[in-house]
Amino acid sequence: MFVPVNAFELGTTEQEFVLECLKTNWISSEGPFVQQFEAEFAKLHQRQFGIAVANGTAALDIALRVLGLKPEDEVIMPTFTIISPASAVWYAGAKIVLVDADPLTWNMAIEQIEAAITPKTKAILPVHIYGLPTDMKPLLELAQKYNLWVVEDAAEMIGQTAYGQPCGSFGHLSTFSFYPNKHITTGEGGMILTNDPELAERCRYFRNLCFEPNGRRFVHHNIGWNYRMTSLQAALGLAQLPRLAENLAQKRALGQFYQNNLKISQYADLPLKKMHYADNIYWVFGLVLKPNAPISAEELATKLAQLGIQTRPFFWCMHEQPVFQKMGLFENQSFPVAERLARNGLYLPSGLATTKKQLEYVVEAVHKIFCIVL
Ligand SMILES: Cc1ncc(COP(=O)(O)O)c(C=O)c1O
Structure with missing residues (x-):
C-alpha cells in the first residue's frame, strides 16, 4: 500500500467555479473571484481586509515589508519554523531575533520573549506550528506593553481558534497559505488579513509592483513584487470555504x-x-x-x-x-x-x-x- 504524506480531494463546486473563470475569460487577478474570496475569508476571521497573494511566503514578505523596518530594527520569532517568516524579515532588511520552542506545544516559548525584547525590537512574529496555536494572550500583552507590531503566521491554522478567537485574527497583520496540504487549498496561494485600512492599502501596493494608485502608470517610487493571486486560484478557495x-x-x-x-x-x-x-x-x-x-x-x-x-x-x-x-x-x-x-x-x-x-x-x-x- 502507498500512503502519501498528504492527500486531498477537490469537489464539484471547485470544478463549477473554475469552469466559470474559463467560460468568462476571467482567469487573471482581475477576475471577480479574487475580491469575493478576500471578503469571505476576512469575514470568516472577523477581519476587515483580505489581500490575496501568490503563496504564504509572499504574504509574509509583504507583511514584513509594509512595516517599514530599518536595518537596526529587530523582529522576534521562533527558531523552530519553516524558513518563510525568517526570509521575510531578512528581505525587509531587519534583524532576526530567535527564541526557543515550547516543549509541549512546539510553538515559540512565550516566557522567553520578554528577555529578547530590546529598545530596537519592533515586532513579534509568532508562527502557529502543526496543530496547536501559539499562546496568543500573553504574547499580545507583551506586544501592547512594549508597543510592538504583531505579524501572525497562521498558515497551518486555517479554522483553528485560540481563546475562542480565530487564529489569523490576532496580528496587526496575519498571514495564511493555501498550499495543498492546508485546510483550504488554491494549489498555490496565500492571504494577508488586517483591520488597518492603511496597512491593507500598502499590502495591495507591494503585491502589485508598487504601481502608484494615483500616479502615471509605469512610473514607480518603490520596488514591489507581482505577488497577485489569480481568479482561477481564488475560485478554488471560495468553493472550499463552506467545507x-x-x-x-x-x-x-x-x-x-x-x-x-x-x-x-x-x-x-x-x-x-x-x-x-x-x-x-x-x-x-x-x-x-x-x-x-x-x-x-x-x-x-x-x-x-x-x-x-x-x-x-x-x-x-x-x-x-x-x-x-x-x-x-x-x-x-x-x-x-x-x-x-x-x-x-x-x-x-x-x-x-x-x-x-x-x-x-x-x-x-x-x-x-x-x-x-x-
Ligand atoms: C507556518 C508556515 N508559514 C509559511 C508557509 C509558506 O507557505 P507557502 O508554501 O504557501 O509559501 C508555510 C508552508 O507550509 C508554513 O507552514
Missing part, C-alpha cells in the same frame, strides 16, 4: 485515530491533545522520538518509506540553517528544545483524504518497526 468545518472535523478525527491507536509512548511523544486555550486540530500528526527509542527519526522515516509510507521530518531550526550561518547570523546561539524537536521529530501521513485503511496500515507499520506486540 472548512467539515475539513477540520476530519483532521481532528485523523489525529484522534492516531492518538487512540498508536501505542508507542515508551519511545515517542505524541502531540498534546489540547492546551487551556485550544484543542489540537492536527494539521499534521507529529512524533518526537525519545532518547531511549531503538531507532532515530531518520531511520524510522526510511523504514516507513520501505513500506510505502511517506513522512516528513520536522522543521530545521533557523539558527542552524547553513544559509544564515554563511551570513554570520546566530553565531554560538543554541536553542535546546527546538534542536531536539528538529532532530527527533517527523510527521505521519495527515492528509484530508487519507483513508481509515491507510491510517490502520500506518499504525500497524509503526508498531512493527518498534517491535510492539499488542
